[in-house]
Amino acid sequence: MDIKSVTRSRPGRLIAACALAVTLATPLAVTGPASAATTLTVAQSLAAQDGRSASVTGYVVGQPTATNTVITSNYTADTAIAIADAAAETGTGRMLYVQVTAAWRSSFGLLSTPSLRGRQVTVTGTLTAYFSHGGLKNPTAMSLGGGAGPSPTASPTASPTPAPTGGPYDSTYYASAIGRTGTTLRNSLHAVIKVQTKLSYDQVWDALRDTDEDPANPANVILLYSGRSQSKSGNGGGVNDWNREHVWAKSHGNFGTATGPGTDVHHLRPEDVSVNSERGNKDFDSGGGAVSEAPGCYTDADSFEPRNAVKGDVARMILYMAIRYEGDDGWPNLEPNDSVSNGSAPYLGRLSKLLAWNDQDPPDAFEKRRNQRIYERWQGNRNPFVDHPEWARAIWS
Incomplete structure (x- = not known):
């Protein structure tokens, strides 16, 4: 450019x-x-x-x-x-x-x-x-649209209408989904959120520096699993660098890092290189041994448990991916299930645990701000489960 x-x-x-x-x-x-x-x-x-x-x-x-x-x-x-x-x-x-x-x-x-x-x-x-x-x-x-200035002689002055209570995205963005449940809710949400700007894998670096910025230090990002605040410039592949963690492991469906699910910032997060490697492509579940560089996280041979403060975040990212990628746009049909041995199949578990985490850890200010920034600045679509956590049970009851 x-x-x-x-x-x-x-x-x-x-x-x-x-x-x-x-x-x-x-x-x-x-x-x-x-x-x-x-x-x-x-x-x-x-x-x-x-x-x-x-x-x-x-x-x-x-x-x-x-x-x-x-x-x-x-x-x-x-x-x-x-x-x-x-x-x-x-x-x-x-x-x-x-x-x-x-x-x-x-x-x-x-x-x-x-x-x-x-x-x-x-x-x-x-x-x-x-x-x-x-x-x-x-x-x-x-x-x-925002103050006086040049406008055509024939054009009347625009008068912005106040946003409806709850935010414009709530009354217009999800208009086709409000009041629905089950399959009809799922289909409505898919139609809404699949309209997005697709980023390249290189653009993801810049997006994460913005979406995961530390509110207390704008020069840093917050790492997902470890919770550490780290310099935005400290990314890469070296020890203690941060890199791009695919919360829905990219091998579960073999979508890699090509533009699409592999670059969707709604499930990509900054993470310590070593912790990212330790999580690998494991499914999510409770238990295992402590992860030394990520306090509050545990792992065993087939699963990974994130710290309590982001358990709901992880669940809502996985559920977003399942609704966004339904197999109708050239990408695999991603789906959560209750297994922790999914291999390269386009499934990720454990669904029962993810639903429980969504209930116990509701969206906080950081997660809501992240969702808004992705919508406004990067992809133009939202994670519906951040806006409406109750929709998880309405679909996967």
Whole structure:
């Protein structure tokens, strides 16, 4: 990638409402199955490049000039902007390239209005590739979403609607699942959470530095099993380094580290190299001998028991994987069972123990923050069992 002159600043946050529509003198044709009912994040829009019409909210981060190039100064045209979920985003893979047609160029083109960079905007148009990159074309509405600033003469000032009680994801993200149980709940949740941005294995390093940041020391991450706070830069393969632990062991289904389940940050966590190796690909259960570098953890020949503070976290990560990967997108159908001798089969146990851990260790502030960061900044999807732990029993009763 080639992105210039970007400085880090506070990440942006998703506004809770769609921008008011703007009517053009000559409406532009929009392809896609239906108009957008809610505003998407950039991450969600990148995962939905299927020709639908949608409204997307993000921060203007620069002008795209090629598939992997976004410039942040000395702009050359008013014909395109790149938006992202964070105002300081530098990774082009997490940017949406937006076509700026003639009706909007004087107010939303960076050559004419360079002060637009860093501002939050909402754009409605067709989600389809632009510059051979995730994009939005043929805009039918563009407005600022977060304060006064440039906007087209024909555009009324947008008035954000307050988020519904409980957070916008609760009333809209899970709308198709609320009130369901068993197989219908499972199917509804799968349809919701499979819409995600897929990361490369290299991108996982950066994601974990963000999602598992120590709240008491932003230069560190918290290691899952050992609970140790360790420098974000102390990753690698050496003794006492931290690496990327697959909580659903990647050999259980042989999905490796290819983009997909092998890079899904909802079950990847920082862990001490030695502890990661000691866990290996064992199933989860109680008992065994103490793990010397991970106080409160135990292991034997066929199972691993995490410390009490993260037992529920481990359970909810495993249950997420079972719902997300149902065998319909080229990956194996992952499923928890009550065995601890699953080998390379796409199963992981022990389910009865995982359900008990989910009950005894409910989501804490760290786990909830992690879920939100994955949703807002990295994958655009959520772990439903962090938001609704009761759904575990509703599905696997």
